Amino acid sequence: MPALKHSLLALRLLARDWRGGELALIATALVLAVSCVTAIAHFTDRLTRAMHIQSQTFLAAERLVNSSQPVDSAWLNKAREFGLQQAETVQFASMLAAGDEFQFAAVKAVSDGYPLVGHLEMRALEGDPSRVVQGGPPPGEVWLEPRLLPLLKLEIGDSLQLGDTQLTVSGLLDHEPDRSDNLFSMGARLLMNLDDLPAADILQSGSRARYRYLFAGDDQALEQYFTWLEPLLTEHQRVIDLREGQPRVASALDRAERFLYLAGSLAVLLASVAVGLAARRYSLRHTAYVAVMKSLGAGRGKVLGIYVGQLAALALIATLLGLLIGSLVQSQAVSLMADFFPAEPPPSHWSPLIVGLATGFACALGFALPPLFRLARTDPMQTLRRDWSNPDRREWLGLILGPTSMLLLIWWLSGSLAITAALFAGMALLVGGSALANQLLIRGRLATLGGSWRIALGSLQRRAAFNTLLIAAFGTGLLAMLALVFARTALIDEWRMQLPEKAPNHFLINIAPTEVDGLQAMLADNQVTSTEFYPMVRGRLTAINGEPTKDRREQDNALRRELNLSWTDTLAPDNRILEGEWWDESDEGVSQEESEQGVSVEVELAARLGLALGDRLRFSIGGLEIEAPVASFRSLDWNSMRPNFYMLFAPGALEDFPATYITSFYLPPEQKLLVNDLVRNFPSVSVIELDKIIQRIRDTIDQVSLAIESVMVLMLVAGVLVLVAGVRASIAERLQEAAIIRTLGGRRRLLLHSLMLEFGLLGVAAGLLAAAGTEATLAVLSQRVFDLPFVAHPMLWLLGPLVGALLVGTAGTLACRSSVSEPPLKVLRELA
Numbered sequence: 001m002p003a004l005k006h007s008l009l010a011l012r013l014l015a016r017d018w019r020g021g022e023l024a025l026i027a028t029a030l031v032l033a034v035s036c037v038t039a040i041a042h043f044t045d046r047l048t049r050a051m052h053i054q055s056q057t058f059l060a061a062e063r064l065v066n067s068s069q070p071v072d073s074a075w076l077n078k079a080r081e082f083g084l085q086q087a088e089t090v091q092f093a094s095m096l097a098a099g100d101e102f103q104f105a106a107v108k109a110v111s112d113g114y115p116l117v118g119h120l121e122m123r124a125l126e127g128d129p130s131r132v133v134q135g136g137p138p139p140g141e142v143w144l145e146p147r148l149l150p151l152l153k154l155e156i157g158d159s160l161q162l163g164d165t166q167l168t169v170s171g172l173l174d175h176e177p178d179r180s181d182n183l184f185s186m187g188a189r190l191l192m193n194l195d196d197l198p199a200a201d202i203l204q205s206g207s208r209a210r211y212r213y214l215f216a217g218d219d220q221a222l223e224q225y226f227t228w229l230e231p232l233l234t235e236h237q238r239v240i241d242l243r244e245g246q247p248r249v250a251s252a253l254d255r256a257e258r259f260l261y262l263a264g265s266l267a268v269l270l271a272s273v274a275v276g277l278a279a280r281r282y283s284l285r286h287t288a289y290v291a292v293m294k295s296l297g298a299g300r301g302k303v304l305g306i307y308v309g310q311l312a313a314l315a316l317i318a319t320l321l322g323l324l325i326g327s328l329v330q331s332q333a334v335s336l337m338a339d340f341f342p343a344e345p346p347p348s349h350w351s352p353l354i355v356g357l358a359t360g361f362a363c364a365l366g367f368a369l370p371p372l373f374r375l376a377r378t379d380p381m382q383t384l385r386r387d388w389s390n391p392d393r394r395e396w397l398g399l400i401l402g403p404t405s406m407l408l409l410i411w412w413l414s415g416s417l418a419i420t421a422a423l424f425a426g427m428a429l430l431v432g433g434s435a436l437a438n439q440l441l442i443r444g445r446l447a448t449l450g451g452s453w454r455i456a457l458g459s460l461q462r463r464a465a466f467n468t469l470l471i472a473a474f475g476t477g478l479l480a481m482l483a484l485v486f487a488r489t490a491l492i493d494e495w496r497m498q499l500p501e502k503a504p505n506h507f508l509i510n511i512a513p514t515e516v517d518g519l520q521a522m523l524a525d526n527q528v529t530s531t532e533f534y535p536m537v538r539g540r541l542t543a544i545n546g547e548p549t550k551d552r553r554e555q556d557n558a559l560r561r562e563l564n565l566s567w568t569d570t571l572a573p574d575n576r577i578l579e580g581e582w583w584d585e586s587d588e589g590v591s592q593e594e595s596e597q598g599v600s601v602e603v604e605l606a607a608r609l610g611l612a613l614g615d616r617l618r619f620s621i622g623g624l625e626i627e628a629p630v631a632s633f634r635s636l637d638w639n640s641m642r643p644n645f646y647m648l649f650a651p652g653a654l655e656d657f658p659a660t661y662i663t664s665f666y667l668p669p670e671q672k673l674l675v676n677d678l679v680r681n682f683p684s685v686s687v688i689e690l691d692k693i694i695q696r697i698r699d700t701i702d703q704v705s706l707a708i709e710s711v712m713v714l715m716l717v718a719g720v721l722v723l724v725a726g727v728r729a730s731i732a733e734r735l736q737e738a739a740i741i742r743t744l745g746g747r748r749r750l751l752l753h754s755l756m757l758e759f760g761l762l763g764v765a766a767g768l769l770a771a772a773g774t775e776a777t778l779a780v781l782s783q784r785v786f787d788l789p790f791v792a793h794p795m796l797w798l799l800g801p802l803v804g805a806l807l808v809g810t811a812g813t814l815a816c817r818s819s820v821s822e823p824p825l826k827v828l829r830e831l832a
Contacts, residue, residue: 026368027318029278033363034322035329036270038356040263041413042330042348049346057118059240060178061087061214063222065229067237070211075229082225084217087114088194089178092209093686094202096190097161098152103188103679104686105148107162108176110136111194116216118177120191125156130174139195141170145188147676163200167192179692188689235560259487266480269423272406273473276367283371290378304376311368319360323353355413366405403427418784426479426777433769452753460758471766474808478770482800483777486793490782504531504641504664506675507688511661515682522681523665526674530665531642532572537657538562539621541647544609546616558605558646564662565619567649574640578603580613580632583650597650598631605646606633619647621657628653641690667691752813759812760805767804771796 065071079086088111096103114136121130122143137143142160149172152160159166173191203209215222226239233239290303327348411420460467508530511519516533523530540562541549549559571582583597601611611617611630618627628649636644643662667674675687774796782790 026275026278026282027314029274030315030318030360030363030368031322031325033270033272033275034319034356034360035326037359038323038326038352039329041352041355042327043334044263045349045352046330046334046346049349053117053346057115057177059214060089060115060118060176062117062216062241063226064215064240065213065233065237066240067211067213068209069236071213071237072232075232076213078228079215079225082217082221084215084221084225085113085116087111087116087214089114089212089214090194090197090203090209091212092203092207094162096148096152098154098158101152102683103148103151104683105188105190107190107192109192109194109197114214115177116214119175120173120177121175123172123174124170126172136191137170137193139193140168141193142167143171143173143191144169145190146172146174147672148188148190151188151676151679162190162192163202165196165199165201167196175692263484266423266484269406269410269427270477270480272363272367272402272409273476275363276402277470277473279368279371282368283375286375287378290375294378300376303378304372307372307375308369311364311372315360315364315368319357319364322360323356326356327353358409358412362405362409366409367402370401418780422777422780422784425780426483426773427476429769429773429776433772452750452757455750455754456757456761460761467762471762471769474762474766474804475769475773478767478800478804478807479773479777482770482774482796482803483781486774486778486796487781490778490788490791502666503694504666505689505691505694506667507643507662507664507690508678508685509536509660509662509688510684510686511663511682512684513659513661515685516661519663519678519682519685522678526671528665528667528671528674530663532568532570533661533663534566534568534643534645535654535659536564536566536643536645536662537621537654537659539565539619539626541617542620542625543618544611544615546618552609558609563619563646565621565647565649565654566643566645567651567654569651571634572636572642572644574637574642576635578633578635580630582632597653598629599653600632600634600648601630602644602646603633603635606630617647621654624657626654641694755813755816756809759816760809762812763804763806763808764801765804766808767800767802768797769800770804771800774800 065075076086090109092107094105094107096105112135119132119134120136122133123130126146126149142162144154149155149169154160154169156169156171159168173189176189176191179189197203215225230239286307293303294300330352331348407420407424410423411417414420508519511533513535520530520533541559543549552559569583571577577600580600582600599617601617611633613630613633615630616627617630618625631650634648638644642664669691672691675689678685679687775793778793779790782788
């Protein structure tokens with residue numbers, strides 16, 4: 001019965017305080033906290049799933065098996081047992097014939113159902129617009145990449161010869177989802193039906209071809225199937241997912257997902273601070289009520305039960321309302337931005353609702369409950385006498401409980417200890433400096449100034465303890481916004497650097513030594529700048545310090561295949577020697593029996609193989625062997641779109657082996673027909689066209705960048721919430737002070753200036769601390785979360801104080817403007 005009475009009393013007091021506006025701020029803070037976090041969690045969840053759906057189009061499947069030979073049919077039957085969708089492709093390079101014209105092409109034979117993810121785009125006539133189709137050409141027909149028509153002097157409807165079969169050209173291929181930069185994608189594409197492949201009789205025993213088996217379906221079924229399949233794979237077969245198939249896209253999506261988790265974590269941080277400030281104000285306004293209740297015989301347990309009951313009811317109502325608002329906001333945001341999503345936005349999931357629910361109750365328990373415990377310990381006599389000389393030292397419990405619950409919630413939400421540690425480092429620095437910053441504000445020569453400065457500094461001094469909390473709160477809001485802005489800038493800049501606007505988008509390979517001068521002249525005549533022409537031979541690393549590598553082939557893919565070996569006397573601009581020495585340009589080449597100048601090894605491969613300077617590497621090249629010591633370790637940029645090599649020898653070391661050359665260059669779209677001229681003039685040279693692949697990757701990165709920026713808008717809402725909650729936390733005291741000063745003759749303009757100065761100074765202090773906290777946070781995030789090198793941010797130290805003074809000063813002045821506008825007599829009567 002007492003519990004029921006307490007509950008009924010709590011509900012009556014809740015209704016009274018609600019009607020009186022007492023709970024408006026804490027309810028608003030909880031609703032906005034839950035709605036912001038729910039909206040961001042919903043948006044992030046749908047965006048992340050959309051990004052993964054889009055990313056799978058780069059494979060035309062969710063996962064695939066890549067093999068150099070056909071796989072056992074039992075594997076495919078097992079996949080059917082798991083209920084997986086399947087498709088098959090076979091890729092190889094072949095010569096096409098049409099009358100007297102011949103042309104090398106990249107042939108892909110596809111089964112029914114291809115692609116499982118994504119779509120093809122083709123045209124039935126040259127002048128028609130592209131249209132989306134599901135499935136490849138029917139048997140007996142082929143689709144050609146447009147530039148093959150003039151090379152073979154064909155038109156739509158003509159026939160061509162592929163091996164032993166005649167096939168009809170029925171369309172032009174404009175887009176295939178899984179076009180890559182591998183050997184079997186060299187040259188222009190011919191797409192055919194897999195059923196026509198046996199009649200062509202091209203692939204014989206020992207023929208080089210790539211067999212790809214595509215799978216899609218339920219995530220759990222996929223996981224179970226590939227768990228069953230993995231032990232059966234040979235060294236010539238491997239499972240490919242996005243991370244291996246398109247590492248640039250995978251890296252971008254991984255970092256974007258971490259950024260979105262960071263945004264959600266910062267939203268939790270901001271929401272927690274806002275609720276804590278609102279709850280503190282509510283607690284202070286009810287100390288007199290509790291003092292009266294205790295004077296009339298109410299015990300601490302009864303008081304605590306009443307207010308905890310109020311909080312529980314309020315938290316439940318506010319959380320449910322926040323969940324509803326957050327869901328509606330994200331739904332509207334997704335509808336408005338549907339065109340910018342990387343794929344069709346998937347339906348909402350229930351998990352973000354759990355995040356919002358957890359946020360509401362974590363904020364209530366961690367930040368709103370501690371002030372209520374303090375309220376229940378109110379000393380009636382001390383309160384009624386307005387004697388605050390003996391503060392409750394157990395208030396520090398709330399300062400520990402709140403941040404602890406917040407960090408645990410962030411850890412659970414982000415799933416990243418690094419993100420949690422980064423925010424903890426920034427917050428610790430910020431909170432630790434708040435007290436020092438507050439003391440600097442209220443001391444010094446400024447305290448001797450008059451007018452609005454004296455009023456502002458006097459206000460800071462009277463509320464010294466609260467201002468420490470306020471600086472920490474404002475600093476937290478600024479830290480969240482600054483960290484998000486600078487993290488976003490670092491991510492997008494890194495992505496842009498990976499694929500600069502004029503990065504090489506075409507490779508030329510299989511260049512004979514006699515063709516180098518002619519190709520260089522042709523490119524120069526067309527104002528096309530190429531990278532260096534590198535000689536290249538293929539060889540296999542067979543021994544390290546005399547120990548055969550065949551027993552270590554599972555250790556690294558580089559031991560299971562032939563490597564491209566090259567030599568040069570000039571280090572490429574994006575290569576850097578980390579250990580050892582580069583050979584002097586004046587050194588003469590050495591013979592293959594005396595390769596003592598050594599070999600420069602890419603540093604990451606060297607680390608995987610456990611190499612040290614001086615180790616001797618043996619290579620098999622065309623049946624002959626060569627041995628060389630490791631002369632240096634070299635870093636390089638695989639994203640430069642230049643020819644890069646794991647192994648670089650000194651000039652002359654491989655001169656007795658037959659070599660071909662390789663180069664790359666950027667070709668703008670308006671010069672695309674130059675590719676046809678190159679192929680006509682140098683028919684043995686193979687062209688790898690990466691322009692479409694690069695554009696698709698760039699488009700994906702642009703979409704992800706836009707999505708990141710949209711999340712920042714939601715974060716700004718949460719940041720404004722903290723500012724408003726912080727300002728409103730002291731509005732009652734400011735109303736009273738302003739009324740007294742105006743009663744004593746103070747002018748409204750003087751008070752407005754003092755408010756601007758007070759909040760401006762708080763903003764500068766908070767901004768400086770936020771800059772320090774952001775720098776510490778970014779240092780951890782860069783290296784532990786985003787895998788980026790840490791770079792100092794001098795602009796932070798300028799933007800932090802400026803943005804802090806502007807935002808906090810403006811928000812504080814506007815929010816407290818009513819305190820200097822209300823008639824003094826009315827204010828004093830209401831506060832009496």
